[in-house]
Amino acid sequence: MGRKQAECSTKVSAEGSSLVAWGIVLLLALFPRTYACPAGCQCSEGTGGVQCRSLEVPPDLPPWTRNLTVTGGNMTVLRAGFLEENGTAPENLTALVLADNGVQVIEPQAFKGLRVLAVLDLSHNALVSVASSAFWGLGWLQTLRMSGALRDGMLEQFSLALLNGTLEGLRELDLTNNRLQEVPMAVLQLPDLRVLDLRHNWIQALDATTLAGLHRRRRLQLSLVHNPFVCDCHLKPLLLWLRNGSQCKDAQEIRCSSPPRMNTSFILRLKTEELKCINEDLETASYIFFGIVLALIGVIFLMVLYLNRRGMKKWLNNFREACRDQMEGYHYRYEQDADPRRGNATGVGGL
Template identity: 50%
Template sequence: MSPRPLDYHVQLHTLLISAEVHCLLILKLVGMLILIHVTAACPLDCYCFTNTGLVQCHFLSLQEIPREIPHWVQNLSIIGSHIAVLRTAAFVSNRTHLVNLTSLILSNNSIQTIEALAFHGLPSLTTLDLSYNLLSSIANDTFLGQTQLQVLKLNHALQKPAPEQLFNSQWIMNLRSLRILEMASNALQLFPSVVLALEDLQVLNIGNNSLQVVDAETISALSNKSKLWVYLSPNPLVCDCQIATMLYWLRNTSQVLDAQSLTCNAPVNLNGTHVTKLNTEDLKCQHKDLKTASYVFLGIVLALIGVIFLMVLYLNRRGMKKWVNNFREACRDQMEGYHYRYEQDSDPRRSNISTGI
């Protein structure tokens, strides 16, 4: 007896429900496996947020870059550790490159040395923050291949003294796409003019350093880069005659975005005065020029007197020789007289005669 059509449809419906349940169970299992894999990929004691692509490793006393950074990371923040050396390919683990990483924060990690190709394997990196470190050595090929890097922050990052030695054209010229460079609070005494070779640079922040003046050559180079905006305040500017060219530049350019905030640190009578409000008379250039000219004139007069004196001696060399000989003879006669008197005084017999004993 063949089964009735109703029983056949019931069995088919039951089979479909069972298959659907099994599919849901498989999907849940796959989801759990994916979640377990993602969780396991997060470095120990770090926080990983898959929905935003953020990985945070803060104040963990790390001595090197963690090796378990997930490949999906877009924003990586490692702060407050003790990574003295940032080694070559520091972010490559098991030949895996962090191709999605665009923002990297490595501030306050006591980094002293950055080796060549330290950021190898980060082809999409656009923003790098190395602020608040102790950099004393940056390899020439540190940024080789970082064609997408647009923002570099080095605020309070260079070890003192003489941070100017770190600025050389070797590693800076590899930053071809850089648009924003921050170097505040590094005790720079000279304007880092080497960075002006970066053609795409749009914003340069060198405030809170030790600049006393921006020299005329640097001002000329800055004037040729009309699309570059500069932040200079604060700096201990010396408002004397040497700042005259800088004063003219500040009054006739819009490149310095904080020009109105610049103040004089010296001399004492101009301390705290806004640079853009200075008058030419305040710089006392004319007085300084006259003083310099006076010293030069005095030196010339003394030199002429010396030359004339030597000429007189040369022209009267025979008479001078005779005078020297006469003076020598007179001195000899005088010394002989003193010697005779000494002998007379030292002879006891002559002393007794002279006393009448």
């Protein structure tokens, strides 16, 4: 009997434990766990948005976070896998905004673990160093915003990071307010890029190589307004490209910055013959000056001939008389040599 009672009590306890477990599961299903919003942040579980204004990324982000915005911080360095390092990398994070955080250095594989990240905003930072593999692992990235983030001399590092990153799906690139003087050629090698924003830079013209690259990427849309374009002879290829294509979205709004006579003029309203360089004007002026000098020399020569016309006439007469005397002498000797009788008489006299 004792053994049976023990078996019964064991079964009862096992059944009770299973009931408790099922009860806990039921409670969790009916009352799902809620996650507290990190301090200094605003959260919206319905949209998956978390907006924070803090010195660094909070370490206790809810797992449902899809859109994370951290601004006004002091994140000088983005270390390798900086979100994974603190265990704060949500698996479904699709948008990460780190604008205006004083970021200066991006280390290799800084965004490691963000496999489905589609939007990355690093605008208004002060980047002085970007590792060549900084964007590694962002195969799903579609939008990259770098407005006002690249300091002088950063174009080469950034271009290398674009080429070495797994950014085959990147469709939109914002490079406004970066003092760029040319279109980064690495950008034209991104296979799926559709939108390139280069407004508010220091671009003065587009060379033939850049225009050829853009011509090959016919699906790429460009924005170029608010650049200090110099409307001289070097702008002719750009003017022809703007007129013959539709890749520049704001072509109608692009204006000249210099020379002063063309300041604020709309580029598309200019005529090709108006685009002249200083050296071309100097060359034209030099030809005109050379022609004037030759004309003066010719006039002076004619005046000398006119003033000495009597002497020239006398000299010509004397020259003509000398030539006549010379020709008569030749003619006389020819006649003497050609007469056979004078030859025979000379022979008889000699005998």
